[in-house]
Amino acid sequence: MNKTVNQKAWLFVIPVFILVAFNAAVPLMTVVNYSFQETFGNNVFTWEGTRWFKQILRSDRFHDALGRQFLFTGIILLIQIPLGIFIALTMPKKGIGVSVCLVLMSMPLLIPWNVVGAMWNIFALPEIGFLGHTLNDLGFDYNFTQQIGDAWFTTVLMDVWHWTSLVVLLSYAGLRSIQPAYYQAAEIDGASRWAVFRHIELPKMKKVLTIAILLRFMDSFMIYTEPFVLTGGGPGNATAFLSIDLVKMALGQFDLGPAAAMSLIYFFIVLLVCWVFYNLMMRNEEQK
């Protein structure tokens, strides 16, 4: 759409600008403030320069949390994206089945995140949960509150449960926009199922898949509530992802300086990915 240049449009944007700036700029400045200073309470601050940044960047604790975070995000992307596409391909294209699928599949997306954690907690508990009980009956020694592997398995399974539907719904929306003529042409040419997927469906889904991948990346990167309620970051620190570790440091130990420095490094990573996301998305829209 061709837009007219109109500087007065700023007046329309001002309420949004004020409300978001009020929430984003002021607190962010507080974080910047803390990240360069040391405090012992009573509002006495001493200048520390970049000490906290150096400390965080060199600390094993941060490296471990960051490593766990990338591992988790990598695993769930590798599972959710192919699984989501696969399910979208098998979904009915017309009739009552469409609504049934859409409604039931959207359910997990609309459940409060702490309830997701609590639900999986009681679902996976070895004694009383369906998952835990069944696995133990089958002869697996499963206890997610004590064994690191089980804790990871449960956290990943929970995230797959929670968010795969998002990938399904987005892929499905992409698939629905394909004209029947494409399929007819493919049939005349005698294209195999794989060729149809590779040369018709996948290119048509490119735009929605970009969004799906980046949304899943960002949201899994800032995951907090679900694993916090499910495992509390444990056993030990095994599932303490970046957000959990950060909150532990800031609100638990009240190490404000290092926590603030960590916040800024964290935020910087997010900003970087966000910028990539924005550019990819805008390029997709221009191609439209």
Add this chain to the structure above:
Amino acid sequence: MKKYKWLVPTIYILFLMLPIYWLLNMSFKTTTEIINTYSLWPQKFTLENYITIFTDSTWYTGYLNSIYYVVMNTVLSVAAALPAAYAFSRYKFLGDKHLFFWLLTNRMAPPAVFALPFFQFYSSINLFDTHIAVALSHCLFNIPLAVWILEGFISAVPKELDETAYVDGYKFWRFFFRIFIPTITAGIGITMFFCFMFSWVELLLAKTLTAVAAKPIAATMTRTVSTSGYELGLLAAAGSLTIVPGAVVIYFVRNYIAKGFALGRV
């Protein structure tokens, strides 16, 4: 192969429904039954947990608090986002692209980064433990969301509509309220649904900014988890009730779920 295609969505849906069923199953059991016997359905069906929640004020005020700030936030976000989305969709102005990107960064910002500064900030302006504090803090991610979704809907309305109205002698605001808003009611409704949902599911900020007076239901629930492992029946019932708002509206927005989550870009 084609004959068994329906199996995949069916198995997937069963997998999705299992934990939800388990939660419902537990909510109809007494806590003693949960701990002592393992059964796939309630042996002694009871509504006791739900009765406790609806009669004990520490529980039901949690729901009321959540609903207050969620509604406040929804109204605030959509009202502020509407003109802004119109501006982004129709006009070019200084810094428009940067502003649009900046909004997105706030949608993507990890709430954990903001938890502590928010606590101090809202305490210093005497808004700690009020509904409006949570409503305002949720604007951080809901306003960007609302602007992006509405921009998607507004861009789908041809510009000729605006131009025809001006030719017919409409002043801007009259056109905006009389013609434009009625044209995109569906989009506004869907945006409101998503603002409602995202504010409803968020816990970290809501928990950080409240103590007693505005404590959301989600925080009431976490207390039960941490202090006493034995109020599981109550916990399950409270959890089941939080699913209700989403489950009620879901049918009406089913075709737009993808659009809402994708920030209006689908």
